[in-house]
Amino acid sequence: MKTNKAVFLDLNGTLVLPLKQESFAELKLISGAGRAVARLLEANFICPVVTIQSGIGKGRFTDKEFRDWFFDFFGQLKLDVKGPYICPHRFVEPCECKKTNPFLYEHAATDHAVDLSRSYVIGDTAWDVIAGKNIGGRGCLVRTGWGENETEYQRVEPFMAYSGKNLSDVVGWILKNEK
Ligand SMILES: [Zn+2]
Known part of the structure; x- marks a missing residue:
């Protein structure tokens, strides 16, 4: 039975900045993002991280280097996010x-018994928001990273359930929406 609810989280521009790093050490949590994820976990949401890491395909870093950074970073924060689910x-x-394909979200849903129709996708691009719609859930835009761009906002406006100034804001809306 797929009974869990998920909030799928994008990584670069949603949880961490800058958008393009020279080294993983540059990546810093966006203000309030750690607390926002903790609130989702406390509310029993599964939080898979779904991320495009084209630097792997370009040979700039390896899948293993990325995963090592990921587990170390979220391990130190003591945040039990799932994945990473990587393109x-x-x-x-x-x-x-x-x-915006459902593939990685469906993979995570199978791994963690998630009901996609009761789930959300949060990200800073139109792709994240449209993916939320494509999985039968709700897509939300954060106005951090690419989401600061007015064109990105306008592209995605017809598809989104909500947009907020950052992850903390969007998580506040989801938790209120679920009550
Ligand atoms: Zn891919």
Whole structure:
């Protein structure tokens, strides 16, 4: 039985910045994002991280280097996020794991018995928001990272359930919405 609810989280621009790092050590949590994830976990949401890491496909870093950073980073924060669910491909490569396809979200849903129709996707791009719609859930935009861009906002406005100034804001809306 798929009984869990999930909030799928994008990584770069939603949880951490900058958008493009020279080294993983540069990546810093966006203000309030750690507490926001903790609130979702306390409310019994599963929080899979779904991320495009085209740097792997470009040979800038390896899948293992990325995963090592990921487990260390979220381990130190003591945040039990799931995954990472990674699309390692370059944008020009056709692949089924690319956002806005449901592939990685469905994979996470199978791993963690998630009911996608009761779930949310939060990210800073139109791809995240449209993916939320494509899985039969709700897509929310954060106005951090790419989401600061007015064009991105306008592209995605027809598809989104909510947009907030950052993760903390969107999580506040979800928790209120669930009451
Ligand atoms: Zn891919």
